[in-house]
Amino acid sequence: MKVAVYGAGGVGGYVGGRLAQAGAEVHLIARGTHLDALREAGLRVESVEGDFAVDLPATDDPAEIGPCDYVLFTVKSFDTEAAARNLAPLVGEDTAVVSLQNGVDNESVLADEVGAEHVMGGVAYVFSTIGEPGVIEHTGGPTSFTIGELDGSRSERAERLAKWFERADGMDVELSESVRTEIWEKAAFICAQAGMTAAVRLPLGEIRRHEESWSMYRRLFEEVCEVGRAAGTDLTEETVEEWMAFAEGLEGDAYSSLHYDLTHGKRMELEGLHGAIIRRAREHDIAVPMNEAVYAILTPWAARNAQSDED
Ligand SMILES: NC(=O)C1=CN([C@@H]2O[C@H](COP(=O)(O)OP(=O)(O)OC[C@H]3O[C@@H](n4cnc5c(N)ncnc54)[C@H](O)[C@@H]3O)[C@@H](O)[C@H]2O)C=CC1
Ligand SMILES: CC(C)(CO)C(=O)C(=O)O
Secondary structure, eight states: OOOEESSHHHHHHHHHHHHHHHHHHEEEOOOOOHHHHHHOOOOOEEETTEEEOOOOESSOGGGTOOOEEEEEEEEEEGGHHHHHHGGGGGGEEEEEEEOOOSSSSHHHHHHHHHHHHGGEEEEEEEEEEETTTTEEEEEEEEEEEEETTTOOOOOHHHHHHHHHHHHHHHOEEEEOSHHHHHHHHHHHHHHEEEEEEHHHSOOHHHHTTHHHHHHHHHHHHHHHHHHHHTTOEEEEOOHHHHHHHHHHSTTTOOHHHHHHHHHTTTOTIIIEEEEEHHHHHHHHTTHHHHHHHHHHHHHHHHHHHHOOOOO
């Protein structure tokens, strides 16, 4: 299996490294000092499940790689459009481009660039970041991934990719026939988890401890579910209960990539997360006051970090 990882950062570096360990032909696409370090010293993953290192080809030019079986698309959502415009050299007749990003708009941007038949859906649950150039720090989380066809069909390409994920150490995978719903469930979870940990700037355990903040977490989740239902997905009251139970069970020291970006002066995905939900809520005339509150609180930080981030 030939795979290109477009955006070999926290998620892409972890998954690319694991697939390479399992024997896949993995090409990393990165940029800046991270790319320099990957070229010079290979990829190192410092993982709660055991450190490992792999020497993989790395480039910022997709034309050097050529057509792949799969492109795992793992840039931040604010880079989706620009990176999607560079996908052409990686996409042959049978290539599947799989987004593992957060947000509900990535798949349609990819489909506009490469054609809907080349796009599959995906969701990632892992806590990982670029600790230093060339080094991915995997700090925890369920380390689970869901992939599937956006039209709900079962396909050979989805099954083949799932088998590779299964074969790799340190990753659980679910092959889904309702991946669009899973993408919205993840959006609801991330608007709550990332929104609260970034706005409060404390870990999940302390947010859970106070009725006021835990109730706001739930309301963020519920609001996104309502918007998701208007967008045609099947998110029910049961979904809310299941996910609140999931969030109850997460480690108390869990934060989010949005909190990490906020506190490390990095550009934030606020538009792709709460911003996208607010825009869609307006289209459907749905009130999302908790998402608007988080968006308002984080907007000055997003603006400040957008100016200072050198990535
Ligand atoms: N970090 C985490 O624990 C999780 C993140 N996510 C989502 O996954 C997505 C990726 O997040 P991270 O891995 O944290 O991001 P990241 O910032 O660690 O990695 C993305 C990498 O892509 C690179 N990149 C962007 N455009 C590029 C281009 N045109 N050419 C070459 N390299 C390019 C960036 O320089 C960066 O190194 C986001 O949507 C995020 O919300 C989802 C689950 C967990
Ligand atoms: C779910 C969570 C919080 C970690 O997988 C995430 O998606 C993120 O940090 O962006």
